[in-house]
Amino acid sequence: MNTTKKLIWLAAAAALGLSMTACSSGDSGSGTSGGDTSAAGAATTDAGTTTTTGGDALVVWTWDPAFNIYAMNEAAKVYQADHPDFQLDVQEVAWDDIQTKLTTLAQSKTLSELPDIVLVQNNAFQKNVINYPELFSSFADSGIDFSQYPQAVTDYSVIDGVNWGLPFDNGTAVAAYRTDVLAEAGYTIADFTDITWSQFITLAEDVLAKTGKPLLSGQAGSSDLIMMLLQSAGASLFDADGNPTIAGNETLKKAVALYQELVEKGILVEVNSWDEYIATFVTGQVAGTINGCWILASVQTATDQSGLWDITNLPKMDDVAGATNYSANGGSSWAITSNVSDYALAADFLKSTFAGSTAFYDTILPSSGAIANWLPASKSSVYAEPQAFFGGDAIYAKIVEYAASVPSNNTGAYYYEGRDAVSTAITEIINGADPDTALQTAQETVEFAMG
Amino acid sequence: MTRTLRNLPGYAFLTVAAVLSLFPLYFMVVSATNTSQDVLGSRLTPGTNLLQNVRDLFATADVRSAMWHSAVNAVATTLVALVVCSIAGYGFEIFHSKGKDRLMGVLLLAMMIPFAATMIPLFQLFADMGLTNSTLAVILPAVSTPFLILLFRQSSRNFPHEILEAARLDGLSELMIFARIYIPTMRSTYAAAATITFMAAWNNFLWPKVILVSPQYQTMPMLISNLTSGYVTNYGVLMLAVLLASLPTVVIFLVLQRSFAEGITGAIK
Amino acid sequence: MTTVAGTPRDLSKARRFGLEGRRNLTGWAFLIPAALLIGVMSFYPMVQALILSLKSGKGTNLNWAEPLWYNYERLTRDTIFVQTVKNTFVYLIIQVPVMLILALILSYLLNKKDLRFKAFWRTAIFLPCAVSLVSYSMVFRTLFATDGFVNDALLALHLVDAPVNWLNQPNTARTVIIIGLLWRWTGYNMVFYLAGLQNLDYATFEAAKIDGAGPVKTFLYVTIPQLKPMILLTAIMSTNGTLQLFDESWALTAGGPANMSKTMSHYLYDVSFRLTPQFGYGAAISYVILVLVAILAFIQMKVGDRRD
Structure with a gap:
C-alpha cells in the first residue's frame, strides 16, 4: 500500500502546483504586465465574479482601437467635464468574440458576467434581441430622442416598437472612384452622380476599354452588393412579418441579374477573400469601390493615392419602383446590458454624448472619420471641411446627406440565414444555374432554417 | 561522397518538402518587415518597415501581457498534462487488463465530440464554481486528453519488460519504477508529447476566449483576433504579431527535438 | 495481460494472485486522476449535450423535441x-x-x-x-x-x-x-x-x-x-x-x-x-x-x- 500512499502525495502535490500557478498568474496578470489595465480595470477581482468596481465605473466591450474604442474614450472625457467622478473602462473585444461571449453567457444563464455597455453590429441586432431578450435593457426609459436619427438607422435595433440600440457607427453606402482614372477616360465624378445602373455599365465599360481598369471588385460569393442593391430600392429578403421573400422577388432577381452582368462584362472583379478585396483598390488594380462609408478608412491607407479619390452616391436600379441612389451596409449600435450596474448613469452618459453632444462628434470626426448618425451633429461646420485625400471634397457632409435618404432595411432574426442562402444562389447562378430555380432553393433553405 | 549520392532521391524529397514547408513561414517573416500595402501586394522581399510595425503593434496592443498569459496557460497545461497522462498511459499498458482496455475505449469517446457542443455546459460548470477568469478553468479541460494517454500507452508497448522485472526484483516500488526508469527511457515520447501539448495550449482560442470573460486576461490568439477586427487592418503589424505568436512553439520544438534524435542505445543499455 | 513469467522465484498460486491483484490495483490507481478529469471535463458536458440534442427551439427557449429524435430526423x-x-x-x-x-x-x-x-x-x-x-x-x-x-x-x-x-x-x-x-x-x-x-x-x-x-x-x-x-x-x-x-x-x-x-x-x-x-x-x-x-x-x- 506504500504505492497508494505515494500516489496520494503525488496527487496532492499536483493539486498544490496547480493552485499555485493559478494564483501566480492572477498576481502577475496585474503585476508584470503593467499598463494593460486602466485605472478602473485594475480593480477587477481575481475571482472575476463581477467586473464592476463600485463608484461610477462602467465597463464597455467594443472593438477597433482607432474607431469605436477611441470614440468611447472621447465620450468619457466629454461626460467627465460635468461628472468628474465618472469612470469608463473600455475593453477591446473583437466583434466575433463579443458574439461568442454574448451567446455563451445567455445560453448558460451567466448574465452577471456581462459588461454594462456593448457594441452590437446592426445586422445581428434583431437576432440577438429576439433570441436572448434577457441580455439587454431597452432604451424605453432612457429619455433619448430617437427621432433625431434617420429611421433607416434606428430600425435595425427596434423590435416591436421598442428601441434596444443607440446607433453609432454609420453604414451609409458610398461609391468611391479614382478621379484620375475617370479623367483618363474623359469623365468626372459628376458623370457618375445620380445615374442608373444601366448608365453606370455603359460608363464603366468605356473606362475599362480606355484604361484597362475595372471600377468594382468584390468577394466571390459575397452577397454584400446584392443586399445594398435591395436596400437601395427599399426591398429586403423578408416581409414585414419576417417571412422570407426570396423566391419570386422581382427586385432580387434584377439585382442578381445586374450582378451577373457586372461580373461577365469584367466591370466587377471577383476575388477570393476580404484581404484580396482590400488589396484590389489599395494596390490600384481597380479604380473604385461601392460599400459602407467605413470602407473609406481602408481606401485612405493607400497614401500614394492621396488626392486621387472622390465619392458620390450609388447608381440606382432601373425600372424598380422605389429605387433610390442610396443604401447602407453594416454599421453598429450601442446596447445597455441587463447586467448594467447603474442603468440611469449608463443611459445618461449615452444621452449626453452620443445622442446629445455636437462637440463630441466634432472631436471624433477629424481624427477617426467616425461619422454621426445623430442628425443635429451633422449640421456642424466640421462636416463641411474639405478632405485632401478626396481631392478637397467635403465628403462627410455628402455622406450625412446621403444617410437621410437611405430606405429602411428589414433585417429580421434570420438575416444571416437569408444572406448565406442568397450567396449560395449567386454562386450557382454565376456558374450557370437557372436564377428562378436557384432562388427557389434559397427560399426553401431559409424556410427550413426557420422551421 | 558515394553515400551522399545514393541518398540523392532522399535529399531531393526532403528539399522539396522543406521548401514547401518553409515558404509560408518565409512570407510571414518578410511581411513583418513590410508595410500593410506591400503585404497585400504579396511582396516577397524584406522591407524597411519592421521598426514602425514594432512601434505600432506595441502602441495598439498589450503584447507583453498577452504573451505572459499565453505562456502561463500553456506551461501549466503542459506540465500537468504530461504527469497526469503519462502515468495513466503507463498504467494502461504495464498493468494491462481487459477492464482497463474497456475503460480506454470509453475514455476515447471524450475526444470524438466537437468542443463547440460541450462548451456551454462546461462554461456553466466553471461559472457555478466562480472560476471564470482563472488559469485553473483555462487548463483543467485540456490537461487530461485521451490522445495523450493513448500516445503514452502506445509508446509503452516498446518499454522493455526485462527492465521492469529487474527493477521489481531490486525492490523498487511501482511509482519509483515509473519515475526513475520509465520517464528517462521514454524521453523522446515525452518530448513529442510536450511539443504537441504546448502547441495546442498556446494556440487554443475558443475556450480561453469564452472562459476568460474579462478581456484583460487576453492571450495571443485573442490579441491577433483583435488586430483583424477593425475597419482597417495593418497587415504588416498583423504579420509581426503572428510571427511573435509563433516563436514560442518554434523554440520549444528546437529545444525538445534533441530528444527525438536520441537513440535508444544510450538511454537504456 | 501482464505476467510474471521469467521470475526465478517459485511462487505459490495464492501469492501469485495476491501480487497480481495488487499490481492490478496499482494500475487502476495510476489511471484515476486522468479518468476523473476526463469524467468531469468531458463526459459531464457530453451528457448535457446529449440531453440538449433531444430539445428543439431557438436561443434559450428550448423544449423537449416532439418526437425526441426530431433534431436527428x-x-x-x-x-x-x-x-x-x-x-x-x-x-x-x-x-x-x-x-x-x-x-x-x-x-x-x-x-x-x-x-x-x-x-x-x-x-x-x-x-x-x-x-x-x-x-x-x-x-x-x-x-x-x-x-x-x-x-x-x-x-x-x-x-x-x-x-x-x-x-x-x-x-x-x-x-x-x-x-x-x-x-x-x-x-x-x-x-x-x-x-x-x-x-x-x-x-x-x-x-x-x-x-x-x-x-x-x-x-x-x-x-x-x-x-x-x-x-x-x-x-x-x-x-x-x-x-x-x-x-x-x-x-x-x-x-x-x-x-x-x-x-x-x-x-x-x-x-x-x-x-x-x-x-x-x-x-x-x-x-x-x-x-x-x-x-x-x-x-x-x-x-x-x-x-x-
Missing part, C-alpha cells in the same frame, strides 16, 4: 448538413492516407544514420503546424488567388491553358483544403513516428541489413510493423481531427463556394454562434460526428490493435 432533411457530411468524407478518404504515408516516408528518411542536416530537415518540416492560422490562411489564399503564384507556376509549365479559379469551384476549393491540411499536419504526424522510431530495437535493423534487405524492404518489413502502435494512434487521431475539421473550412474557403467545401464542425459552429442560435440542433450534429468517429476508431482498433 431533421438533419437527414437538411441539404446543407448532408453536403457537409459529403465534403468531410472527401477530405477524410483522400487526405488521411496520403498524409500518413508521407509522414512515414519522411520520418524514415530522417531517422537514417548517415543523413546530414537532420535538425534542419526536421525543424523545417515540423514548423508549419506551429504557424498561426492567420498567417497560414493569408498565405494560402494569396498563393491560390486567380493571379496568384500557383497559377503563375502552372501556366509557366504549360500544365494549364488558363488560370484556375481555385477557391471558387467546388473540387478545386476542396483540393486547396486538402493541400492545406497536408502542409500543416504532415510534419506533426512525422514527430510521432520519429519518437516511435527512437523506441525501436536497433538490432532488428542490423539483422535486416545482414540478411541483405534493401532500404525499401527494411522499411516495409521491419520499420512499419514495429511502428504499428504509433501508426494506429495517428490514424485514429487524424480520422478524429478530419471529421471535426473546422479551421481550414473556416479560414481558407469560408465553406465556399456555395457550401461545397464546408465541414460538419463548421456548420455546427454556424448554427450555434453565427446564425440564429439552435443549440439543440448543434448538439445533434455533434453526436452524429461522435458516432461517425467512434465507428471508424472501432474499426481501426480492431484492425490495428491486435496483440500478437
